[in-house]
């Protein structure tokens with residue numbers, strides 16, 4: 001209001017007033033402007049996280065549709081001295097499928113639209129030219145995206161529910177393409193065979209078979225795929241098949257079928273995409289503990305650092321490079337606060353990005369009042385998010401050790417408190433890069449051990465599966481003897 005009036009009066013208006021009055025006015029409004037500023041900041045954080053301007057999207061619902069098939073064509077061969085040539089309409093092309101592929105070049109699901117549709121197949125043409133297949137829609141998502149089908153679509157390709165309201169004539173229009181001036185009812189001549197009814201029966205049978213096949217495929221379960229490797233892909237919706245051209249309905253009796261079928265609609269599926277970053281190490285800590293500073297000092301990443309809470313608004317992954325080309329990935333997430341599981345602060349949804357980390361690193365601030373309480377808060381929030389998560393192999397990084405006066409006493413107390421839990425504590429100063437080499441070597445040792453254990457477990461599982469299949473084979477052999 002005040003700003004509007006000063007703006008309306010303009011600079012000249014302000015200059016005409018005595019200086020004292022102007023100062024009073026600014027003094028009176030300073031708290032008003034502070035409030036406005038805070039509100040604007042809060043709105044901007046909200047906008048970046050939830051509004052259209054959000055830079056990072058890790059959960060999304062989309063409706064995917066395969067492209068519709070192209071229509072078949074009704075056409076006859078025409079040539080000089082050949083008045084009534086054979087049917088030569090081409091089949092329609094298949095609709096494009098929708099494919100979701102993991103790519104290491106992507107970091108967010110932001111670029112996905114809410115509806116993803118494959119391209120329609122081309123219609124068939126005269127002269128026996130079949131329609132070309134519609135292009136597949138390939139959606140690239142970050143590695144670590146989980147694709148889940150939410151509610152299996154009740155819509156089958158035949159669109160039975162939609163057809164319920166349609167009368168016989170409309171149903172036919174939806175399925176058939178006719179030669180000009182062909183009326184299917186014309187074929188109902190008493191005493192003569194109705195070729196169109198015959199074709200309709202044939203298509204009914206085919207549709208029943210296709211529906212049965214679809215149902216059988218659906219019974220295998222809804223889509224639930226974890227795209228954990230680069231270039232791994234899943235076909236979520238197949239395009240509809242193309243319609244038949246009129247030669248398909250050629251019989252020994254009917255030499256000039258004047259109908260073709262339309263393309264079938266593509267599959268429709270509602271999907272849920274959830275990005276769960278795959279990193280070797282996950283950093284968790286309260287806001288301002290120095291997680292981003294630590295990530296910047298140990299890896300090639302340059303996350304934003306700031307002396308205010310919630311500097312980091314979305315996860316950040318950095319790679320730690322060792323001299324012998326060994327690599328580790330580290331994920332930094334926004335700070336957690338007490339009550340994050342009740343959606344306080346930024347909530348705990350971002351924990352999904354450290355959920356799959358092999359090693360959890362708690363970053364605590366040694367210059368704080370009670371770093372052990374911070375640790376307890378973090379562990380409590382992790383447990384609230386997923387019970388048992390704190391049992392994962394972990395490490396405590398006691399940051400800001402350069403604040404010697406407070407840090408020394410706090411470190412001794414912290415080590416005392418966690419001795420029972422058997423979690424190693426490594427004091428560092430991320431800002432001044434002190435003890436960082438020791439930390440990176442500890443991280444490497446721990447991750448190497450976990451990777452080795454995982455490889456052994458996988459090998460054992462493979463051997464067990466092989467043995468299992470061999471046993472079942474020998475059992476079936478015994479039964480046949």
Ligand SMILES: Nc1nc2c(ncn2[C@@H]2O[C@H](COP(=O)(O)OP(=O)(O)OP(=O)(O)O)[C@@H](O)[C@H]2O)c(=O)[nH]1
Nearest residue numbers: 287288289290291292293306310311312335430431
């Ligand atoms: N003295 C000192 N200050 C540090 C150290 N590490 C980080 N800081 C400071 O602590 C503040 C917060 O650092 P960030 O790295 O942004 O903290 P964060 O945990 O990522 O914070 P959020 O992203 O808000 O969760 C910055 O002002 C850093 O300069 C350290 O080792 N010593």
Ligand SMILES: [Mg+2]
Nearest residue numbers: 291292311312
């Ligand atoms: Mg940060």
